[in-house]
Amino acid sequence: STTRLAGVVGHPVSHSLSPVLHNTWLEAAGLDGAYLAFGLAADRFRAFVDGFRGGSLAGVNVTLPFKTEALAVADRVSARAHAAGAANVLIFEVDGSVSADNTDGEGLLYAFARQATGFQPDAGPLVLFGAGGAARGAVAAFLAAGCPEVRILNRTRARAEDLAEQFGDRVRALDPADPSVLSGAAALVNASSAGLGPDAPPPPSFDRAPASAVVMDMTYRPLRTPFLEAAAARGLRTVDGLDMLIGQAIPAFEAFFGQPPPDAAEVRGRVLRLLGEAS
Ligand code: NDP
Missing domain, CATH: 3.40.50.10860 (Leucine Dehydrogenase, chain A, domain 1)
Structure with missing residues (x-):
């Protein structure tokens, strides 16, 4: 053999x-x-x-x-x-x-399916933090699954705009300070590689996210990131990055x-x- x-x-x-x-x-x-x-x-x-x-x-x-x-x-x-x-x-x-x-995009949707029962990627806008390779894969997977709108928030705005331009009408780069940026969102995904140490940016305020929004972080070391902890503190459902790794x-x-x-x-x-x- x-x-x-x-x-x-x-x-x-x-x-x-x-x-x-x-x-x-x-x-x-x-x-x-x-x-x-x-x-x-x-x-x-x-x-x-x-x-x-x-x-x-x-x-x-x-x-x-x-x-x-x-x-x-x-x-x-x-x-x-x-x-x-x-x-x-x-x-x-x-x-x-x-x-x-x-297969990273398939892994991302697998993670949602495992940890957020009933979540549908076509249910509403995706808000994406980050504009690197993992973010690009996430945009492709959500658009292919029928997501009506993707909003990209990134430290370097020009990179978010480049990404939006590649995908056309349904994808936009937005200013993280824009108060309406989380309105109506169905999913919020952290695809930023920002470290978790003292220099890391604070997690966003999830105050304006709908109560039905699902929050996912691609990071899996640690599993419970400050991003997910902040979302859970608002009562939002969360999805961790380990199932994305398994799903890909x-x-x-x-x-x-x-x-x-x-x-x-x-x-x-x-x-x-x-x-x-x-x-
Ligand atoms: P890239 O290097 O391509 O992109 C990094 C992104 O993070 C950029 O948008 C960058 O913003 C942003 N960023 C980095 N540091 C900071 C900071 N201090 N403050 C704000 N934004 C910051 O990385 P990838 O896209 O390949 O990976 C992103 C993350 O996703 C990694 O942590 C990776 O491990 C994880 N991942 C997990 C997977 C899984 O299976 N769970 C699969 C793939 C990735 P800017 O443009 O301004 O530099």
Whole structure:
């Protein structure tokens, strides 16, 4: 038999939880496979990919800082990876070609579905904090799911405007100080990488968010961020970032190993124990 191999490529990659997710699922499924971590120097990504063309790896997850470069090295790009402007999955095809996909948006919607029962992405406007790669993927996923309007709030306004322009009429860059910015919002998502230390910006005031709004933070270290704590203090429903990580890994696992993970959600408890968080 041949052991199927996959992995995650990043710089650095030692913090990645992807090996825990995939190896837990491989074991649960009784599959002959392994999932490895590849830490690469920042200028070695293309050489790495070319070295595995048609070779012994089924595919890789791609994390920072290679998500944009992963699009450029691929021979085929899925519609959703194209829309997100980044790839988090590369598949090494037997003919030596490489296919790129982006499952982060699917992961984001999975997190909402798991933690905010009944939430529908087409129910109303999305307010998005941040305008980087993760924000772009979130815009693409929510628009594809029928979201009527996306409002982008970002420290660097010009970046929010660039993002809005790429997606057309339903997406706008707004001033965070605009009092109406949270009015009627169905979802509020933090896709900013602002640190959590003393220099971090304070969480927004959720005073004007509708009581029905769901608040999500992509950060999962820690799981309960100041952003989510502020939302919970207002009585709003919250969604943490760990299920997004699990949700992006599910379709990737199926692409690498040929079947969906069994009882995918059960891995959450194992990750929480590893992170030292209470579930
Ligand atoms: P980028 O570097 O592409 O974007 C960073 C964003 O954060 C920018 O909008 C930036 O604003 C903003 N930002 C950074 N520092 C500050 C600050 N001090 N104050 C205000 N805004 C700030 O990162 P990504 O988009 O790739 O990732 C964003 C976050 O999402 C990361 O924490 C990442 O770990 C997380 N993530 C989680 C996933 C999951 O599965 N749970 C999946 C993907 C990402 P500006 O434009 O002004 O610089």
